[in-house]
Amino acid sequence: xxxxxxxxxxxxxxxxxxxxxxxxxxxxxxxxxxxxxxxxxxxxxxxxxxxxxxxxxxxxxxxxxxxxxxxxxxxxxxxxxxxxxxxxxxxxxxxxxxxxxxxxxxxxxxxxxxxxxxxxxxxxxxxxxxxxxxxxxxxxxxxxxxxxxxxxxxxxxxxxxxxxxxxxxxxxxxxxxxxxxxxxxxxxxxxxxxxxxxxxxxxxxxxxxxxxxxxxxxxxxxxxxxxxxxxxxxxxxxxxxxxxxxxxxxxxxxxxxxxxxxxxxxxxxxxxxxxxxxxxxxxxxxxxxx
Numbered sequence: 198x199x200x201x202x203x204x205x206x207x208x209x210x211x212x213x214x215x216x217x218x219x220x221x222x223x224x225x226x227x228x229x230x231x232x233x234x235x236x237x238x239x240x241x242x243x244x245x246x247x248x249x250x251x252x253x254x255x256x257x258x259x260x261x262x263x264x265x266x267x268x269x270x271x272x273x274x275x276x277x278x279x280x281x282x283x284x285x286x287x288x289x290x291x292x293x294x295x296x297x298x299x300x301x302x303x304x305x306x307x308x309x310x311x312x313x314x315x316x317x318x319x320x321x322x323x324x325x326x327x328x329x330x331x332x333x334x335x336x337x338x339x340x341x342x343x344x345x346x347x348x349x350x351x352x353x354x355x356x357x358x359x360x361x362x363x364x365x366x367x368x369x370x371x372x373x374x375x376x377x378x379x380x381x382x383x384x385x386x387x388x389x390x391x392x393x394x395x396x397x398x399x400x401x402x403x404x405x406x407x408x409x410x411x412x413x414x415x416x417x418x419x420x421x422x423x424x425x426x427x428x429x430x431x432x433x434x435x436x437x438x439x440x441x442x443x444x445x446x447x448x449x450x451x452x453x454x455x456x457x458x459x460x461x462x463x464x465x466x467x468x469x470x471x472x473x474x475x476x477x478x479x480x481x482x483x484x485x486x487x
Contacts, residue, residue, distance in 0.1 A: 238312035255292045264310040275322040278335035293342035314378045339376045405447050413440035416455050424459040429485045437478050439463045
């Protein structure tokens, strides 16, 4: 279908300026190779287990894109999938002992990779009595072995677990039950792509923007002056609370790229060996954590 567009005011202005008409036309532009992969991943792609890649930190990827992995043919009933999905197959976010076991056993099931972050998966069901099959959508649960492999929120090591407002630390069950794909993708956003998305000709000078102090203050206030890693409250010492750029690009001030960290947690981030925390600041943070 061809669209006809008319801008009389613009045409009149062009005539008054005696400006020439440029040879420009509105037309569709083909998707880039990466955009094609992302479009496919939105609905899921069936792959063999050996086609899966393992990227930085043991995360799962397919052709350089961060993905979730699961077996679409669950073998569970429609009722179970829609009402008790925790009793069905789990989805994977990392290279774990379950996937390694599947490889060693030479299992032939084909997996599906998907990039959605809404927690809802297209799955196949099977009626145990009639053998009837069909499709539905289910809020599958994450694989516990993946949580263990990544030590997500301290799943494997209790010392790394966060505490609730009451001071009680999360349990393994809490971490499993409250796992949120959006939070997971946000935390691992720096690992999403194996190849940088920016070209050298497009990259800005990596210096803080003039409004950085305002941005940092607003973001730290939104966090209620608490570190997002150790949960320490630093309202009384706001200078010891930093606003960290997850991907290391300080011109990228999107909310998803900013993380509020105390000075000590900030210094522990990858490629931050240059950051030194003085004894006074450490003392203040340790006291606030106690």
